[in-house]
Amino acid sequence: MTPLRCLAIAALCALAASVQAQPDTAGYPNRPITIVTPTTGGAADAVARTLSASMSKSLGVGVVVASRPGAGGNVASESVAHAAPDGYTLLLALGSMLTVNPALYAKPNFNPVSDFSPIGLVATTPYVLAVNPTVPAKNVRELVAHANAARDPLFYSSPGNGTPNHILGVLFNTAAGTKLQHVPYKTTGAATTDVISGQVSMTFGSMPSVLPFLRSGQLRGIAVSTAQRSAFAPGVPAMSETLPGFAFDAWYALLAPARTPKPVMDKLVGAVEQALKDKEVRAAYAQQNLDVATGTPAELSALIGQDLARWTAVIKSNDIKPD
Template sequence: MFRRRALLGVPPLLLPALAAAQAPEGFPARAITVVSGYAPGGVTDITSRAVADRMGRELGVPMVVENRAGAATSVASTAVAQARPDGYSVLMGTSTLAINPALQPNLTPREPLKELAPVGMVFRTAFVLHVHPALPVQDTAGLIAWCRANPGKLNFGSSGTGAVNHLAQALFAQRAGIEVTHIPYRGGAPALLDLRAGRIQAMFQAVLEALPSLQDKGTRGLAISSAERSALLPDLPPVAAALPGFDVVFWQGLFAPSGTPAPVLARLEAALAAATRDPALQARMAESGVVIAPGDAAALRRLLEEETAMWGGLIRAADIRPD
């Protein structure tokens, strides 16, 4: 009652501005910008828009995706890290947050764990390990044995130095104790063309990108990089069946600027949880090879901490440097 009476003396034209100024406490009151570090049209962008739309319905305000590609997603993550911490600018962050500090330490934010506040998990998407059909191997154990017998002779492609599928290959070689030759490309499409032609013999590739080639027998699938099987390739076992503990995925999570008030973070986290648990959204994303992965802020923070340590150690040990 006191609040209502206090507002009676406020000119009507100033009420919207007053509401906006007070919005963080009663969050939300206006549209929220969701910044993505990827160009429109890809799986990451499509998922961002689907989740943002579902979250917006939960919050009762639009969540507008803004694509700010560049500098290995650093343009987007820096924009949010430096934004006002009021909940109206959030980041669809990805695995690059765990990779960039070691691979490209000149990029910002240099310390994502300090400069961004985790909100929750969005998705995980695995890679398929596939090979040229002429390679005389049928499974992961066979590939490892072949590489041990032929050190350095396997040309292992990737979509670029420092990409998650390149790091998956480097981690695979390290844990298997094998020597392979890394052949980086500018994207997955040209790498796949060379794999089909036999100019390279193996690569980790996003399931959806590899699927047509697997279906027409242009390549042979050996395993899936995640600890769990892929719904699109249920017959392929995890790499972990041959290398226990191997679990590599490309992931996406929602972040806010560090210093965002706890009630605002809690409201965003609740809306994200509702969105990622929506069966309709899960089914829609599964068609794109994406596993919607519900997980709270603590789970996302833990993942970022673990992967920052894992990828940082691998990058330094293997002396991986950007092209």
């Protein structure tokens, strides 16, 4: 066989392999899609299950939810980052998984910018600075005055070192000039329970986790972390009303592995946009104390980059380490 003939055969084989490796975008989707979440239960899982029902209707295939817990969400992120880019494995991520964890953990096995194709922002919720009712403060100004006048330091709880709840306390200390001391717990439930019992003075909890206790009077809301007041607790001021520029929220987004073909991405983006307009989805969000959030893939990409830079600076300057 001549060298030229060998070269031609090799080229044809490479072309055939390349064609075979290309996903069948024209027929997408033709089998169930999996949305990977970082927890079993909780807000991220609830968002994924709410979206999956609506997306299944519009895409014409089953959309199932699978939890991959561990390492603050890193296990879920890594599993999707290294999945086939064919549109059948997606990630429902809490923002901190993509913008806090890469700075917090020494060697996460994924890159939040280059390993994912953003589909869209799907939900947001405020954090709430909530105190035990015995704390003599009803707003941020009174809390700051009480903290600075107290003989002993005041303590705030979080579900663990390096969580957004922990970091919000660090940011609050910087913005308000206080010296609140952090007490890490293993779970959100434990962190909240000890504030209710009076073991700890306060917590920076997500709206879904603390709202029932605000309504029952077991906790008092001092401020929400978002720029505007929340419709779920309109009587609780926004932190920015006292501390201008203080605005942070928990956001949830849907992403696919990087290099997912554009025709597939377009179908997924369309399905998510349709789901977020669905009255049943909006009603389910309201029951979970979550706000509907929308945005293009480009806007989500910009948000990831912006928050990654912001949280990295805070984590490094304060030498924050995970549990």
